Amino acid sequence: MTQSSTPILQARGLVKRYGRVTALDQCDFDLHAGEIVAVIGDNGAGKSSLIKAMSGAVVPDEGEILLEGKPVRFNTPTDARAEGIETVYQTLAMSPALSIADNMFMGRELRKPGWRGSVLRQLDRARMEQISRDKLSELGLMTIQNINQAVETLSGGQRQGVAVARAAAFGSKVIILDEPTAALGVKESRRVLELILDVRSRGIPIVLISHNMPHVFEVADRIHVHRLGKRLCVIDPKDYTMSDAVAFMTGAKDAPLAA
Amino acid sequence: MASENYEAASNRAEGVAQFGESRRGALAKLQHALHVNPALVPLFVLLVSIAVFGLLLGSRFFSPFAMTLILQQVQIVGIVAAAQSLVILTAGIDLSVGAIAVISSVIMGQFTFRYGVPVEVSVACGLLVGTAIGALNGFLVARMKLPPFIVTLGMWQIVLAANFLYSQNETIRSQAIEAEAPLLQFLGTTFKIGADADGRGGATFTYGVIAMVLIVVVLAYALRQTAWGRHVYAVGDDPEAAQLSGVNVNRTIISVYALTGFICAIAGWALIGRIGSVSPTSGQLLNIESITAVVIGGISLFGGRGSIAGTFFGALIVGVFTLGLRLAGADAQWTYLLIGVLIIAAVAVDQWIRKVSA
Numbered sequence: 055m056t057q058s059s060t061p062i063l064q065a066r067g068l069v070k071r072y073g074r075v076t077a078l079d080q081c082d083f084d085l086h087a088g089e090i091v092a093v094i095g096d097n098g099a100g101k102s103s104l105i106k107a108m109s110g111a112v113v114p115d116e117g118e119i120l121l122e123g124k125p126v127r128f129n130t131p132t133d134a135r136a137e138g139i140e141t142v143y144q145t146l147a148m149s150p151a152l153s154i155a156d157n158m159f160m161g162r163e164l165r166k167p168g169w170r171g172s173v174l175r176q177l178d179r180a181r182m183e184q185i186s187r188d189k190l191s192e193l194g195l196m197t198i199q200n201i202n203q204a205v206e207t208l209s210g211g212q213r214q215g216v217a218v219a220r221a222a223a224f225g226s227k228v229i230i231l232d233e234p235t236a237a238l239g240v241k242e243s244r245r246v247l248e249l250i251l252d253v254r255s256r257g258i259p260i261v262l263i264s265h266n267m268p269h270v271f272e273v274a275d276r277i278h279v280h281r282l283g284k285r286l287c288v289i290d291p292k293d294y295t296m297s298d299a300v301a302f303m304t305g306a307k308d309a310p311l312a313a
Numbered sequence: 314m315a316s317e318n319y320e321a322a323s324n325r326a327e328g329v330a331q332f333g334e335s336r337r338g339a340l341a342k343l344q345h346a347l348h349v350n351p352a353l354v355p356l357f358v359l360l361v362s363i364a365v366f367g368l369l370l371g372s373r374f375f376s377p378f379a380m381t382l383i384l385q386q387v388q389i390v391g392i393v394a395a396a397q398s399l400v401i402l403t404a405g406i407d408l409s410v411g412a413i414a415v416i417s418s419v420i421m422g423q424f425t426f427r428y429g430v431p432v433e434v435s436v437a438c439g440l441l442v443g444t445a446i447g448a449l450n451g452f453l454v455a456r457m458k459l460p461p462f463i464v465t466l467g468m469w470q471i472v473l474a475a476n477f478l479y480s481q482n483e484t485i486r487s488q489a490i491e492a493e494a495p496l497l498q499f500l501g502t503t504f505k506i507g508a509d510a511d512g513r514g515g516a517t518f519t520y521g522v523i524a525m526v527l528i529v530v531v532l533a534y535a536l537r538q539t540a541w542g543r544h545v546y547a548v549g550d551d552p553e554a555a556q557l558s559g560v561n562v563n564r565t566i567i568s569v570y571a572l573t574g575f576i577c578a579i580a581g582w583a584l585i586g587r588i589g590s591v592s593p594t595s596g597q598l599l600n601i602e603s604i605t606a607v608v609i610g611g612i613s614l615f616g617g618r619g620s621i622a623g624t625f626f627g628a629l630i631v632g633v634f635t636l637g638l639r640l641a642g643a644d645a646q647w648t649y650l651l652i653g654v655l656i657i658a659a660v661a662v663d664q665w666i667r668k669v670s671a
Contacts, residue, residue, distance in 0.1 A: 111557075132559045147557035149550040151617045156543055161559025163540035175539045204348065 060123040061086050062259050063108065063139070063228050068117035070103050077103035078114065079283035085228060090250065090260045091288075092270040095280030096303055101263055102232075104280065108261070109141035109230050110134035121227065132161075140225030144233045146217045150206035155179070155186040157205055158220045189223040190216070193249055211242025215249060222253050229253060230261045235269055247273055267296040279303050347666050351611040352623035354662055358609075358655070359626045359633065366637035374640055377507060377516035384522045387632035389414075389580050389587055391525040391625060393599050394606035395532055396576035398624040399569045401607050402536075403549040404616025405454060405461035407570070409446065410577045411599030412472035417443040417581035419476055422485045422591030425494045432494040440578045446472060447574015451567035469600070480593040487589035500524055501586020521583035528576060533621045545569060549616030605652060606631060609659045613667070630655065 065083035069076070077100045085091050095101045106112035108119060110128030118125050121137055128134040131141065148157045159182045165171035166178045183201045190201075195215045205213060214234055221229045231250065235243040243266075250273050254260055264270050270277060271291045279286045279302045286302060287309040301307035347353055367375035393410050400407040417439040424435035446468065453464045490497050500521035508515030536542035544565045547555040556562045580599070585591055610627025612619030631652060638648050 131557055135559060141557075143557055145554065145557075147554040149547040149554055149558075149617065151550045152543065152546055156547075157558075160543065160547055160555070163543065165540070174534075175541070177538055177540060177543070179538075207345075207348070 059087065061120075062122060063261075064120040064123075065104070065108060066118050066120065068104065068107055068114045068119075070100075070107065070112060070114050076283055078107065078117075081117070081280075081284045083108070083278065083285065084288075085259050085261055088254065088257055088259055089275040090254050090262055090273050091276050091278055092262045092264060092274035093278045093280055094264070094267075094270060094299060094303055099280045099303070100283040101280045103283075105141075105230055105232060105261070105263055108134070108228075109139060111141075135224065138225060138227035139230065140221035140228070141230040142214075142217045142221045142232060142234060144236060146213055148205050148213065148217060151204055153202045153204055154190075154208075154216055155183045155201045157216065158182070158186045158189070158223065162224070185223070186219075189219045193219050193222065193252055195219060195249075209242065210238050211245050214238065214242070214246050218246070218249050218253065222256070222258065225258060227258070228261065229258055230263075232263045233265065234262070235264065235266055243269065267299060270299075271296055279309070281305065344666060344668070347662070350620075351613075351618060351663075351666060352620045352626060354659070355610045355623050355626035355630060359630050362630060362633045362637070366633060366641070370637065370640050374637055376514065378514045379636065379640070381516045381518055381522075383629065383632040383636050384525075385517065385519055385587075386636065387628045388519065388521040388525045389584055389596070390599065390602045390606055390631070391628040392521075392528055392580040392583060393577055394603040394610070394624050394628050395525070395528050395621060396573040396580070397603040397607050398610070398612055398619070398621050399532065399545065399576075400461070400573050401549075401604075401612050401614060402545050402616060402619065403566055403569050404552075404614075405566070405570075406465065406604070406614070407450065407573055408462070408465040408600050409450060409468040409472055410573065410580075410603055411596045412469045412476065413443050413446050413574050413577040414581035414584060414599055415593060415596045416446070416472050416476040416479075417578035418584050418591055418595070419480045419581075419593050421497055421582060421585065422490070423480060425497065426485055426489070432496045435494075436496060436582060439581060440575060443578025443581065444571050444575040447577070448567060448571035450574070451570030454570065455563040455566035476593050482593060484593070485591040490585070490590065497582070497585045497591070498589065499586060500583040501589065519586065521586050524579060524583060528579070529621055529625045536621060541565070541568070546617050549618075551617075602631070605656060609652075609655050611659060611663065613663050614660070618663070618667075627659075 061084045063083070063085040065081060068078045068081040070078040081100065081104055083104060093101050093104065103112060107114045110131040110133050113129055119128070120126070126137055134141070149160065164178045164182050166176045170176045171178065186201050193215070195212070205216065208216065218231070218234070234246050234250070238246060247269060250260060250262065262270070262274060274291055277289050277291055277299060279289060279299065281303060289299065289302070289310065298307065302309055373379065393414060397407055397410055420442050421435045421439035424430040424438055425432045430438070450464055450468055453459050454461050500519065502520045503517055506516045506518070536545060544555065544560045547558065547560055548562050548565050552562050584596055588595055606628040607624050608614065608627070609630055610619065610623035610625070612623055634651055635648050639645070
C-alpha cells in the first residue's frame with residue numbers, strides 16, 4: 055500500500071512521564087486511510103500509554119496528536135469519541151447486566167422525537183434496537199438475534215463482537231482495539247480477526263494492540279514496533295518473520311534503517 | 314416473550330460461527346426468566362402470601378378494607394424503600410434515609426410553628442433540606458470516593474443528632490397542626506371507595522398511598538425509559554465501564570443520592586400525615602425496614618440489578634405478613650422471624666440468578 059496523502063491519525067513527539075518513569079519519549083505514530091497498523095512491544099515499552107494518549111484516556115505532557123492533519127487535544131475518552139475515534143478496551147467497558155442495545159448506545163442514547171423525547175426524556179428504544187441489530191448483522195453477527203439479551207449471557211467472543219460493532223457503529227474515523235483476542239479461544243479469536251478485516255473493508259482504519267504475533271501478522275498491513283517509549287521502526291509483515299519482529303521488540307536485533 | 318426469542322435465536326444459529334448456545338430444561342428457563350425480570354419472585358411471594366392469608370382468615374383479611382389498610386401501613390416504608398432502591402442500584406446503601414425523613418418533617422413543623430413561616434414555604438424548605446442532605450451524601454461518595462456505608466452511617470448520626478438539637482425534643486401536637494397548618498397532614502387525608510352508609514368498610518386510601526404509588530410509577534419509568542435510568546444501572550454494574558462508555562458517573566451518583574434525599578423528605582411529610590403530629594423520635598426503624606423491602610424485592614445489594622416494582626412488592630409482602638399474622642392472633646415475633654427467612658431466601662435467589670452468566 056502506498057500512502058501519499060496525509061495520515062488519518064498522527065502523533066508527533068509525544069512525551070508522558072509518571073514521576074521519574076518516562077513512559078513515552080518523543081514518540082511518533084502514523085495511521086493511514088484504510089489500513090490496519092499493529093502496535094507491538096514488550097511489557098512496559100509504553101504501548102498502552104501511546105494508545106491511551108490517542109484515545110483520550112491520558113493527556114500527554116508534550117507533543118501533539120493530529121487527526122486528518124489538524125491538531126486535536128483530548129482530555130477525556132469522550133473528547134476522542136466526539137472526533138470519531140472509538141476504542142475497544144481490553145476490559146470491553148460494557149455493563150454485563152444491561153442489554154446489547156443498552157450497551158451499544160450507553161452514553162449516547164437516542165431520545166424519541168417530539169415532546170415525549172424532550173419533555174419526558176423518553177428513550178427511542180425501537181430505533182436503538184433497530185440500529186444495533188443492523189450493525190450486528192452488517193458485521194455478520196447474525197446469530198445474536200435478541201438484542202435485548204443481557205451482555206453477560208453472551209460468550210466471550212460474542213461480547214468482543216458487540217464491543218467491536220459498537221466501535222464500528224460510531225467510530226467514523228479510527229478504531230483502536232486493545233488486545234481483542236487476549237481472552238478468547240482459538241475459534242472465537244478467528245471470528246474476531248475476521249471481524250477486524252471486515253471493519254477495515256468498510257474503510258475504517260484500525261490500530262491493533264496485540265501480544266499475539268500470529269494474529270498480528272495475519273491482519274496487520276504495517277507493524278509499529280514500540281521500544282523504550284518510542285517508535286523503533288515500522289515493518290511490513292510480508293518482509294519480516296515473526297521472530298524478526300520479536301527480536302526488534304526485545305532489542306536482540308537492530309532495527310532496519312527505513313521501513 | 315423475550316425468552317422465546319432467545320430460544321428461537323439459538324435454534325436458528327447457523328452459518329459462520331456457532332455463537333448461539335441453547336439452554337434447555339425448565340429450571341434453566343426459569344433462571345433466565347428471573348434474570349430478565351427479577352421482580353417476578355417477590356410478585357409470586359406476594360400473591361401466594363395474600364392467597365394463604367385469604368384462605369386462613371377469609372373475609373377478615375380478604376376485604377377491600379384490609380387490603381387498603383396494608384397499603385396505608387406500608388406507605389412510609391414504601392416511599393423510603395423506593396428511594397433506597399435507587400441508591401442500592403448504584404451499588405451503594407443509604408443508612409441516613411430515616412434520619413432525612415424525620416428531620417424534613419421536623420423542619421416542616423418547626424418552620425411553621427416556631428417562625429410562623431407560611432406552611433407551603435415550610436414544606437418546600439423541608440423538601441429542600443432533604444434534597445441537600447442527599448446531595449451532600451452523593452458528593453462525599455462520588456467526589457471524595459468515600460464508601461457509601463460509612464458516609465451514610467455518619468450522616469445518619471449527624472442528622473439525627475441535629476434533629477434532636479434543633480427540635481429540642483419537642484413534639485408538635487396533632488390538634489395544633491389540624492387547627493393551624495392542615496397542609497402538614499395533607500398526605501394523611503383519607504378517602505373511601507365503596508364504604509357502607511355509616512362509612513364503615515370499603516377501600517380506604519390516603520394521599521400518602523397515592524404518593525407512594527406515583528413515586529414508584531415515576532421512578533419505574535425513569536429507570537426504564539430514560540438515559541438517566543440506564544446510567545444508574547450501568548454505574549451500579551461497573552462504574553469504570555460506564556465511565557469509559559461516556560457516562561458521567563459522578564453526576565449520576567450525586568443525582569441519585571439527591572433524589573433519594575428528596576423522596577425521603579416526601580416520606581417525612583407523609584409521616585406527619587400518618588401519625589398526625591411532628592415528632593423527632595418517629596421513623597426510627599425506616600432504615601432497616603426500607604433495606605428489608607429492597608432486598609425482599611429482589612434488588613441486588615451488589616448493584617445494577619433489580620427493579621423498583623420489586624421493591625414495591627417487597628414492601629407489600631412485609632405489610633401482608635404483618636397484618637395477616639396480627640389478624641391470625643400470632644405473636645408479633647413470628648412476623649420478624651418470617652421476614653428474616655424471606656431476606657435470606659431473597660439474597661440466595663439473587664445469587665442463583667446471577668449465575669446465569671456463568
